[in-house]
Amino acid sequence: MNEIAAMGSFPEASFEIGSQKVYRMRKTGDVGTSDRWLQSLRRLAPRIEELQRYFPTAAERDAAERREREGDEEALIYTPTPPDRPVLIIESEINIIDNPAFTHCTARDQIHDLANYLGDDLDKELLRGLCIIFIRSHVIEGETKSRFILSHEWMHTMQHGSYNIAEMEQLWWIEGSADWGAHKVVEGFTERDHKIEQFFDRQPDCSLTQHDYDAQTFFFWGEQTFGTDWGISLGMGGPEYLDEPERAAQILPPEQWLDWATSQADHKITMPDERDLPFNAKVELLDLEHSCEASIEGPPLSVQLRELRFPEDAASLVTIEPGEAQLAYRLLDADDAGLPSSWTRVTDTVEIEPTSEPLLLAAIMPSGNDLNIQIKLENSDRANCACHIGRWEEVATADSEAQDTFAGALEAIDNARAFVPPEQLAELEKARQMISSSDTKDRFRFRGAAEQIFEMGGEGEVTYDNDGPIVTFKGGGEFIIEDPHRIYGDKTEVDYHTYIHSGRWDIIGGKLKIDLQKFTFEGTVEGPISDGPQSISGSNRNTSYVGGGGDWIISCEGAGLKLIPADPYERGPGKDAVLKVPE
Known part of the structure; x- marks a missing residue:
């Protein structure tokens, strides 16, 4: 003054x-x-x-x-x-x-x-x-x-x-509508885009009433849906029904709060001058591939978007318990696939069939209570629903004290004789003798012995397509290890572009039992006496050496998984199999 x-x-x-x-x-x-x-x-x-x-x-x-x-x-x-x-x-x-x-x-x-x-x-x-x-x-x-x-x-x-x-002082509607009004007066303004990004960043953890300037996004939608005077009319009733979630929830009927949620999911909200929003709501993963149960949680009047994935080959019904919340679902990529993209609304407990494609869920709690929606995949024997089901990449567990005997390595060397030129058989025999008398580090539990064989022999090189073998536990009990790689010797190169070990898994007495049954490979081999790369392929029940079979205890850890040998005498540094979601 x-x-x-x-x-x-x-x-x-x-x-x-x-x-x-x-x-x-x-x-x-x-x-x-x-x-x-x-x-x-x-x-x-x-x-x-x-x-x-x-x-x-x-x-x-x-x-x-x-x-x-x-x-x-x-x-x-x-x-x-x-x-x-x-x-x-x-x-x-x-x-x-x-x-x-x-x-x-x-x-x-x-x-x-x-x-x-x-x-x-x-x-x-x-x-x-x-x-x-x-x-x-x-x-x-x-x-x-x-x-x-x-x-x-x-x-x-x-x-x-x-x-x-x-x-x-009710910042969410005072400041939010002021920014909305300014956008109507000054079209094409972009220096407040960061506030729209802030809204979507904060929304999963904040009730609508906890926002401030970034609440303008709500007024963009309100004007598109109800008209310009609707956004202005909110303030006519004063702060008594705008300062707390349970009061602000009375602005709209419950089903229209769900419209607000699905409009965010569909990216239908625009700026007042009809430009697309510079940012959109984020979708979090809700993964039933690794668990029978999941939940959607959040503050009141906060829009929660989830991508729901089902286990491969899952056949059990999925139960959705919305409680007092509003929820709707549709196919995630319906528009890209040319399929109907209409929403199915859920207002009471329902059972739905699992889909091969992910679903997009939109949810909101139109009251002052926190959001808590329960989703369950019903399956009593957990054959199609367990935390280990899914596609994983093994992480190396190399340790200076980790040693393991390659009990099947000699068989692998014998099988390799057919691809080795005669003048290199002496080197192969040298490797065979070293394997017979030595233990080697257990870098991976689901990877073969080729790399370690060459390390001990001092010659040759092995390169892998992935940092670790890809391990897949399918619903229903199918088990696959994929580990394509290339072997470079002195004058010989073997390229295994398909290198798969497969078998069955089951849970008996609380233990994960893995039975490796089959080995399949496709690739090329080239040596000094071959006329360029020659195709090779095969499939047999006498698998080349690879670990991972036997009995395990499952330990699920967030987005990862650890398999611990079921036999206490087999446990120790480097003996666990550590798996993660592939990048």
Whole structure:
């Protein structure tokens, strides 16, 4: 106020915006110079006046809805009048706040406190119901940004005039609708895109009432769905039903809260000028491939989006228990596949058939309670539903103390004789002798012995397509190890582009039993006596050496899995099989 008092005069500008008179105070040294803020305001005036015209209709709409709720057709809640607060624009150099601008209004029927700082010759009636827009112009660059900030603050002056609230601290709807209004006045503005990104980042963990400026996204949707006056009408009822989730939930019927959720999932919400949103809501994975049960949790009035995946070959029904929440589902990639993309709404416990493709779930709790939806894949024997079911990549468990005898390595060397030129058989025999008398490090439990054989022999190299073998536990008991690789010797190269060990798994007595039954390979071999790469393939029940068979104890750890030898005497450093989701 002292900063303003030092400016002296209180002149009225030469124009009005609707019924709002405009005043402007400047430093003495600036008087008579070009005034960019008044120039900007003049250019904005027609668009602001368009927005002003919605306030009376919003008041009428709100009054009618409240009369209907209260059963009183004669009651008049608000007199529908357009915004009429006088506005004083000040450029301020204070640096005690971060915002580039802010607005302060007195009560409608009071003289603003500014009267105590100005001279006695001032007509104090000019200050009745006054709103002051403080602009920290020294931190604002660019004409478009200046116009947006001015529009945002002007929206606050209209809110104060119509909402009849002295202290507007309900940030989610005050600031959210002010940013929405500014976007309607200044089209194409992009410097607030980060607020839209912030909304979607925070939404999974925040109720709608915990947002602030970023709540503008809700008003974008509301205008598209109900019209411009709907967003303005929210403030007509005051903070008593907007400051807490259980009260704010009354803004919409439960099914329309679900519309808000599915609109986010479908990316149907646009900016007020019909541009696509720069960011969209994030979808989290809800994976039944590794668990029979899952849940969707979140704060009230928060939209939760999930991609629901089912175990491969799952046949059991899926039970969805929404409780009091609203939920809908559709095929995740229906549009890309040319399939119907309509939503199926769930309002009570239902059973649905598993699908081969993931489902997209949209959920919201339209009350003051936290969201908690339970999803279960019914299967008593867990043959199609267990935490280990899925496709995994093994992580190396190499350890200086980890040793294991390759009991099947000699058979693998004997099988390799057919692919080795005669002059290299001596080296192969050398490797055979070393294997017979040595133990080697157990780097992977589901990988063959080729790399270790060459390491001990000192010659040759093995490269793998994946960092670790790919291990798949399918629903119903099928088990597969995929580990394609290339072997480079002195003059020989073997390329196994298909290298699969397969078998069956089962859970008996709480133990995972893996029975390796078959080995299948396809590839090429090239040596000094071959005329280029020669195709090789085969499938037999006498598998080449690979670990992983036997009995295990399953330990599920978030997105990973550990298999621990069931026999306590076989446990130790490097003996576990550690699996992770492939990248």
